[in-house]
Amino acid sequence: MHTLAMSSYEHTAWTVAVILGFVVVVAVAALLSLLIYLIKRIDGRVVTVRETLKAAEANTADAALIPQVADGVELVLAEGLQHHLFLGRVLGKVKS
Numbered sequence: 001m002h003t004l005a006m007s008s009y010e011h012t013a014w015t016v017a018v019i020l021g022f023v024v025v026v027a028v029a030a031l032l033s034l035l036i037y038l039i040k041r042i043d044g045r046v047v048t049v050r051e052t053l054k055a056a057e058a059n060t061a062d063a064a065l066i067p068q069v070a071d072g073v074e075l076v077l078a079e080g081l082q083h084h085l086f087l088g089r090v091l092g093k094v095k096s
Contacts, residue, residue, distance in 0.1 A: 006014070
């Protein structure tokens, strides 16, 4: 039976290589875990953004009514101004 003996240098080199390999494997596992965590977080936020956009779409569905409401407000303000001027004349606070 023939046994191979390693020199001290070879033993140290193999030990360092195994330790470095283990460190690389642990680092890769940690980075992949971080990547998976970040992807899940991004995915969750995408769902939130999508729901917010759907809500915004629903909120602006009646945006066509805004000009009609604005016209109605203008009419109410004009009518209020007429009443103000009339009452001001009657009470003597506004000169004709």
